[in-house]
Amino acid sequence: xxxxxxxxxxxxxxxxxxxxxxxxxxxxxxxxxxxxxxxxxxxxxxxxxxxxxxxxxxxxxxxxxxxxxxxxxxxxxxxxxxxxxxxxxxxxxxxxxxxxxxxxxxxxxxxxxxxxxxxxxxxxxxxxxxxxxxxxxxxxxxxxxxxxxxxxxxxxxxxxxxxxxxxxxxxxxxxxxxxxxxxxxxxxxxxxxxxxxxxxxxxxxxxxxxxxxxxxxxxxxxxxxxxxxxxxxxxxxxxxxxxxxxxxxxxxxxxxxxxxxxxxxxxxxxxxxxxxxxxxxxxxxxxxxxxxxxxxxxxxxxxxxxxxxxxx
Amino acid sequence: xxxxxxxxxxxxxxxxxxxxxxxxxxxxxxxxxxxxxxxxxxxxxxxxxxxxxxxxxxxxxxxxxxxxxxxxxxxxxxxxxxxxxxxxxxxxxxxxxxxxxxxxxxxxxxxxxxxxxxxxxxxxxxxxxxxxxxxxxxxxxxxxxxxxxxxxxxxxxxxxxxxxxxxxxxxxxxxxxxxxxxxxxxxxxxxxxxxxxxxxxxxxxxxxxxxxxxxxxxxxxxxxxxxxxxxxxxxxxxxxxxxxxxxxxxxxxxxxxxxxxxxxxxxxxxxxxxxxxxxxxxxxxxxxxxxx
Numbered sequence: 001x002x003x004x005x006x007x008x009x010x011x012x013x014x015x016x017x018x019x020x021x022x023x024x025x026x027x028x029x030x031x032x033x034x035x036x037x038x039x040x041x042x043x044x045x046x047x048x049x050x051x052x053x054x055x056x057x058x059x060x061x062x063x064x065x066x067x068x069x070x071x072x073x074x075x076x077x078x079x080x081x082x083x084x085x086x087x088x089x090x091x092x093x094x095x096x097x098x099x100x101x102x103x104x105x106x107x108x109x110x111x112x113x114x115x116x117x118x119x120x121x122x123x124x125x126x127x128x129x130x131x132x133x134x135x136x137x138x139x140x141x142x143x144x145x146x147x148x149x150x151x152x153x154x155x156x157x158x159x160x161x162x163x164x165x166x167x168x169x170x171x172x173x174x175x176x177x178x179x180x181x182x183x184x185x186x187x188x189x190x191x192x193x194x195x196x197x198x199x200x201x202x203x204x205x206x207x208x209x210x211x212x213x214x215x216x217x218x219x220x221x222x223x224x225x226x227x228x229x230x231x232x233x234x235x236x237x238x239x240x241x242x243x244x245x246x247x248x249x250x251x252x253x254x255x256x257x258x259x260x261x262x263x264x265x266x267x268x269x270x271x272x273x274x275x276x277x278x279x280x281x282x283x284x285x286x287x288x289x290x291x292x293x294x295x296x297x298x299x300x301x302x303x304x305x306x307x308x309x310x311x312x
Numbered sequence: 313x314x315x316x317x318x319x320x321x322x323x324x325x326x327x328x329x330x331x332x333x334x335x336x337x338x339x340x341x342x343x344x345x346x347x348x349x350x351x352x353x354x355x356x357x358x359x360x361x362x363x364x365x366x367x368x369x370x371x372x373x374x375x376x377x378x379x380x381x382x383x384x385x386x387x388x389x390x391x392x393x394x395x396x397x398x399x400x401x402x403x404x405x406x407x408x409x410x411x412x413x414x415x416x417x418x419x420x421x422x423x424x425x426x427x428x429x430x431x432x433x434x435x436x437x438x439x440x441x442x443x444x445x446x447x448x449x450x451x452x453x454x455x456x457x458x459x460x461x462x463x464x465x466x467x468x469x470x471x472x473x474x475x476x477x478x479x480x481x482x483x484x485x486x487x488x489x490x491x492x493x494x495x496x497x498x499x500x501x502x503x504x505x506x507x508x509x510x511x512x513x514x515x516x517x518x519x520x521x522x523x524x525x526x527x528x529x530x531x532x533x534x535x536x537x538x539x540x541x542x543x544x545x546x547x548x549x550x551x552x553x554x555x556x557x558x559x560x561x562x563x564x565x566x567x568x569x570x571x572x573x574x575x576x577x578x579x580x581x582x583x584x585x586x587x588x589x590x591x592x593x594x595x596x597x598x599x600x601x602x603x604x
Binding site: 019130140141143240244245252269281286 | 339440441443444445446447448449450451452453455456457458459460461532536539540543544546556559562563566567570573577580581582584585588589592
């Protein structure tokens with residue numbers, strides 16, 4: 001198992017190089033205007049040429065790509081074009097806010113989505129199932145920014161119980177977390193329902209029924225664990241997606257996290273910051289997916305068998 | 313005689329059978345009806361309200377009016393009729409939803425099908441690229457594309473399409489993988505049918521149900537992604553009546569004139585919900601395990 005994990009961590013490297021290449025390529029589709037954005041519209045062509053030379057922007061694409069790759073290997077991510085500070089100092093100052101948002105919202109979406117999905121599956125084609133299905137599809141159809149605005153309208157302006165923007169007390173996290181959690185809990189509920197129904201069709205469930213196991217016992221003892229296998233994958237990718245998707249929610253609620261940081265960087269075409277955030281998020285994505293696989297192996301004895309064989 | 317004719321078993325096509333089961337699903341039918349209404353509104357938006365005078369031209373004297381008979385959704389801060397703007401906004405959203413999903417499906421589908429069909433090095437390379445792009449959060453990817461390409465309809469469509477390609481590559485690959493392993497494909501290959509002919513005549517028709525379901529479910533996602541980019545000012549720019557862009561300054565009006573926020577927002581929700589209901593109903597109707 002340890003060998004497997006080490007191997008997977010090593011495999012992150014080629015993906016990272018490819019991620020860097022993709023983002024680097026996208027940011028270089030239209031070269032040349034980076035210096036103009038930094039210096040402003042009043043800059044003379046000479047000033048732009050000097051700055052482009054300083055930032056090595058006048059070199060060919062692959063030379064810049066390789067030199068950036070070399071910098072990254074030495075863990076040097078460069079300085080922000082905006083304020084000339086090392087990019088990672090700022091990113092690490094903003095990251096905890098976004099990390100908290102993503103963690104809490106994944107937790108909340110689990111607590112809502114999984115029970116809802118199980119109830120839907122167990123009471124299939126009942127009134128409850130139909131209502132929960134329509135409710136889940138409705139929540140999955142509300143864009144985060146509109147949900148955020150609606151929550152502000154109800155809880156801040158209507159009831160006046162929660163702060164609408166900025167970062168003060170713990171309560172200022174409630175609405176952003178709910179905004180992120182509700183749509184993903186809806187998807188999670190759909191996923192859990194489908195997976196649960198699929199599991200209930202398996203032969204071992206029929207065996208359990210034939211042996212006279214009660215319905216509750218079948219659901220919780222036999223069906224829930226294997227049914228949660230694909231759900232764990234969704235949870236993992238949701239967490240990673242919410243780290244990146246925090247852009248919208250942080251904009252609505254005025255939170256100074258990684259999301260608003262990326263947005264500002266992108267507006268200014270602040271390449272070093274965009275690259276560093278993309279690398280950070282890609283590494284986290286890969287690690288979370290590895291964690292998902294490890295969790296799956298621990299849930300599912302069928303998968304565990306594979307590793308035991310390999311070690312022998 | 314009459315009885316015998318009635319009891320003769322009918323040969324039902326997959327289409328007829330799917331439709332029969334879909335039409336029993338009230339939520340899915342509601343979704344389908346709304347999809348049709350929204351499509352008609354988008355097609356005939358110019359008859360509902362003139363673009364130049366109603367949607368773009370400002371009327372300072374009529375600003376921020378509450379909904380009334382004359383302005384069913386009220387007016388915005390420039391005095392423009394919100395109903396006219398929401399109706400014209402449907403054009404943008406359907407364009408993103410349908411065109412971008414189709415494009416992403418065509419490109420991603422071709423890649424995924426090729427990966428599954430040919431296997432080996434082709435599959436390894438295609439899936440490595442798809443995996444790489446999936447590592448970058450979709451929002452970050454489309455934001456970076458928009459930052460570079462600049463705002464505008466065409467660029468937003470490119471960015472929105474691009475974000476959907478890896479998902480479809482993966483989905484269609486797994487769909488095709490399931491079919492390629494079937495015996496009838498082996499039979500076709502053994503009979504010397506060419507690759508292209510096998511793909512189009514034997515693989516695609518058997519995949520079409522799952523492809524339609526994934527298409528419908530994805531439309532809602534593309535619509536919401538496009539409106540989110542416009543909302544933060546990286547997509548369609550005002551004064552164009554894109555639903556997300558209409559909410560950009562929403563916080564200013566939330567306290568005093570919530571109708572400015574509610575109508576465009578609900579337009580997104582209803583459109584996305586209609587496609588989601590339809591897609592969910594289709595996936596149940598096409599599920600072979602539920603067939604009687």
